Amino acid sequence: MKKDGYLDLFLTFARIGGLTFGGGYAMLPMLQKEVVESKAWASEEELLDYYAVGQCTPGIIAVNVATFIGNKLKGTLGGIAATLGVVAPSFVIILVLAAAIHNFADNEYVRHALAGIRVAVAVLVVNAVIGLWKKGVKGIAGVIAFSAVFLISVFFAVSPIWIVLAAIVIGIIYGQVFKAREEKS
Amino acid sequence: MSVFFLLFIEFFKTGLFAIGGGLATLPFLYEMADKYTWFDEAILTDMIAISESTPGPIGVNMATYAGYSAGHMQAGIGGGILGAALATIGLIMPSIIIILIVARFLKRFRDNKLVNDAFFMLRPAVTGLIASACFTIIQTSLFQIPAFQASGNLWDVFILPSIILFAVLFAASNIWKKLHPIVFIAAAAVAGILLKL
Numbered sequence: 001m002k003k004d005g006y007l008d009l010f011l012t013f014a015r016i017g018g019l020t021f022g023g024g025y026a027m028l029p030m031l032q033k034e035v036v037e038s039k040a041w042a043s044e045e046e047l048l049d050y051y052a053v054g055q056c057t058p059g060i061i062a063v064n065v066a067t068f069i070g071n072k073l074k075g076t077l078g079g080i081a082a083t084l085g086v087v088a089p090s091f092v093i094i095l096v097l098a099a100a101i102h103n104f105a106d107n108e109y110v111r112h113a114l115a116g117i118r119v120a121v122a123v124l125v126v127n128a129v130i131g132l133w134k135k136g137v138k139g140i141a142g143v144i145a146f147s148a149v150f151l152i153s154v155f156f157a158v159s160p161i162w163i164v165l166a167a168i169v170i171g172i173i174y175g176q177v178f179k180a181r182e183e184k185s
Numbered sequence: 186m187s188v189f190f191l192l193f194i195e196f197f198k199t200g201l202f203a204i205g206g207g208l209a210t211l212p213f214l215y216e217m218a219d220k221y222t223w224f225d226e227a228i229l230t231d232m233i234a235i236s237e238s239t240p241g242p243i244g245v246n247m248a249t250y251a252g253y254s255a256g257h258m259q260a261g262i263g264g265g266i267l268g269a270a271l272a273t274i275g276l277i278m279p280s281i282i283i284i285l286i287v288a289r290f291l292k293r294f295r296d297n298k299l300v301n302d303a304f305f306m307l308r309p310a311v312t313g314l315i316a317s318a319c320f321t322i323i324q325t326s327l328f329q330i331p332a333f334q335a336s337g338n339l340w341d342v343f344i345l346p347s348i349i350l351f352a353v354l355f356a357a358s359n360i361w362k363k364l365h366p367i368v369f370i371a372a373a374a375v376a377g378i379l380l381k382l
Contacts, residue, residue, distance in 0.1 A: 017241045027242075053295055056304055057287055059200045059280030060210075060244040067284040076285055083281055087273060090241025091249050095269055097235055098253040099262065109378055116377020117234045118227070118326035119347050120370045123354040124237060125319045128208055132315060136308030145306050149313030150320075153212065157219065160212040160314050161202045167310035168303040175302025 006074060006081040012039065013066050013085030018093075020062075027062050035069060042069055062086050141174065188259045191221070192268050196248050196275035203244065205311045210244045210276075211318040214251065223255030226325050233322075238367040248276040327351055346380045 016034055020027045028051065035041045042050070047065075054064030063083050070082025104110045137146050149163055199213040211233075218226050229251075236246035249269045256268020287294050294300060324330070326347060333342040354369055376382075 020240055049291060049295065053287060053291060054284070055205060056300065056307075057280070057283050058202060058204050059277065059283065060203075060242045062242040063245070063277050063280045064284050067281050068288055071285055071288050079281060079285055079288075083277060086242070087245050087277060090239065090245045091269065091273055093239050093241070094235065094246050094249040095253060095266060097239065098250050098257075098265065098269070101231070101235075102254075102257060102265075112378045112380075112382050113374040114227075114231055114234075114377070115326075115347070115382035116350065116373040116375070116380070117370055118230045118322070119350045119377070119382075120354055120366075120373030121230050121233045121237070122319070122322045122326045122351060123358055123369065124366050125208070125211075125233065125315070125322055126355065127358055129312065129316045129319050132208075132308075132312040136312050138305075138309075141306075142309040145309040146313040146316070149310045150316050153314055153317035154320055157216075159216060161198065163310055163314060164202050164204060164307070167306040171303040171306030172299055175298065175305060 006078060009070050009074065009078055009081045010085035010088075013070075013082045014088050016066075017062070017086040018089030027065070031065065041073055046072075145170075188223070188255055189264075189267060189271050192223075192252050192255055193271040193275040195221075196252070196272040197278060199248075200244075200276040201279040204307060208243065208315050208318075209311050210247055212314040214247060215318050215321055217251070221255070223258065224251055226321055228254065230322050230326060234370050238370050244276060245273055248272040344382070347382055350376050350380070350382075 012034055016027065016030045020030050031047060032044065036044050036047055047069075050065045050068040051061070054061045054068065057064055063086060066082040066086040067079040071079035074081070133146070137143060145167065149167070152158055153160070153163065195213075195217055199210055203209040203213055214229055214232075215226065218224055218229050224232075232247055232250045233243075235250060236243040239246060249272065252268035252270070252272025253265040254268075255272075257265035259268070327344055328342050329344055330342060333339065335341075350373065354373060358364070358369055
């Protein structure tokens with residue numbers, strides 16, 4: 001009981017959160033090592049299930065996976081303990097950095113450095129979009145959906161909420177129509 | 186309405202509708218930059234760099250930073266910490282609630298046809314949303330539309346050193362794919378100082 005208590009959940013997930021750079025996907029190898037191999041809190045297969053579902057439920061993937069594992073071990077409070085753990089290190093680090101940046105933002109060198117960094121960010125996000133395109137945009141329907149959303153959100157101030165909801169509804173209708181056709185032929 | 190309550194609500198909405206991981210929060214953050222005075226698009230781009238260079242989930246980093254900026258504007262450092270806490274809690278709360286529910290019927294959720302159908306359109310749509318956020322980043326980091334509007338000279342639109350730096354970094358990041366993003370961010374910071382961007 002003591003060993004698998006809330007504190008252990010919190011600390012283990014704090015270690016995972018504090019040592020992975022780059023968000024959700026980078027966290028998988030760390031989770032495999034800590035949660036599957038050293039703690040045996042979940043099997044490899046369970047972890048991949050959590051990951052798959054964590055990707056297609058709202059919110060941050062790492063938080064979703066932490067909630068799953070914590071909940072599995074210690075119920076609702078365990079889910080909350082694991083989630084707070086995974087979030088805690090980033091929270092503290094970013095708070096310190098945010099305070100520092102607010103004090104240095106007017107420095108001439110910092111301004112030039114940040115202008116350069118923005119260019120690097122543009123590169124990183126372009127690469128991320130290319131990666132997402134390769135994984136998620138399939139067939140002519142996917143290309144049309146991508147282009148429509150891109151154009152709508154560049155030219156009109158539509159909240160992403162409506163776009164997400166519309167995509168879910170259209171996806172379900174499209175699925176029903178296609179399935180019906182496939183069954184007929 | 187108090188900025189702190191608004192922060193919580195806005196990040197709760199983001200947590201509820203940003204599906205597919207960290208970058209999916211970007212379109213929501215750009216909408217917030219448009220709607221409120223908490224942070225502007227340039228600061229958002231800095232936030233992405235900070236998130237890429239520090240540990241932890243990107244979405245959480247963004248919420249903490251944005252909450253700090255907004256709260257700090259309102260009530261100094263104490264306000265910044267409160268804003269950061271409320272934004273972060275707002276962001277993760279929908280996840281916790283939804284996962285605790287889904288955990289009860291995990292297998293059925295994963296194999297559900299409606300869920301898979303929804304995702305068929307959701308994936309390209311979310312990619313489109315992130316691409317439009319990307320468009321804004323490129324616009325603010327490589328081009329200067331206000332300078333063009335002031336001078337009327339088309340050439341003034343382009344920030345040439347930034348565009349060259351973009352091309353170099355893009356090529357480098359696709360040649361050395363294994364390199365950590367922090368390497369490119371550090372190199373770009375040095376280039377920014379040397380080129381006086």
